[in-house]
Amino acid sequence: MNLLKPIRSFTDVQRELYDKLGNDFVQVFTLANTDYTITHGLRRVPIGWKWIGKDTYGNFKEISKDKTTLVLQCNTAATTATIRVF
Numbered sequence: 001m002n003l004l005k006p007i008r009s010f011t012d013v014q015r016e017l018y019d020k021l022g023n024d025f026v027q028v029f030t031l032a033n034t035d036y037t038i039t040h041g042l043r044r045v046p047i048g049w050k051w052i053g054k055d056t057y058g059n060f061k062e063i064s065k066d067k068t069t070l071v072l073q074c075n076t077a078a079t080t081a082t083i084r085v086f
Contacts, residue, residue, distance in 0.1 A: 022086025024052065029074035029081065035063055038070045040085040046070060047086055054081040 025038050040046060046065050049072075058076035060083075065071070070085055 022046075022049075022084050025083050025085065027072070027081055027083055029058065029072075029079040030077060032075055032077040033073055035071050035073055038072065038083065038085065039068060040070050041068075042085065043067060049083055049085045052082040052084050054079060 023040055023042065025040070027036055027038060029036055045067055049062070049070060051060055056076050056079045058074040058079040058081070060081070061073050061075075063071040063073055070083075072083070074081070
């Protein structure tokens, strides 16, 4: 991993941080056991994801992931969660 890259602008710094640390998303799972697609914007297949906060006792599972999207399910309806994709 090359951590010492030339920095051209603030957007380069922001892009590097998002690539290394991930992005946070708020997702509302309105129906139980339904696929919900999150467009993560990492421009690569995510290493993983985790929930940071949720308002119900729901559990999440990964259905698929690729360079642009992550598909998740929640086993409870009406759950709002903050998801970090990294």
